[in-house]
Amino acid sequence: MSDLVCPHCHTELLHNANTCSGCQAEVEYGVPSSAFILLLIAAIFTGVATRNMTLGGWVALTTVLVGGSVVLNMLFANRIAFKR
Helix, strand or coil: CCCECCCCCCCCCCCCCCCCCCCCCCCEEECCCCHHHHHHHHHHHHHHHHHHHHHHHHHHHHHHHHHHHHHHHHHCCCCCCEEE
């Protein structure tokens, strides 16, 4: 894989680095945590709204959670974020 360049201090990093060696910025790959939290809230809301968490509600919750996870992983497959 190619090397990364930190947008804060312009230090070159290896692709799997967790922190920048120059400015200690945290490197985050893939789906942001907040997206998974929003997906979980949406799945719970869907499950409760569909027959008040009976079997149909659980099926709806699981479908939204699994399907949403697949979509999020596809959308954020190439995401790399530097956080300070």
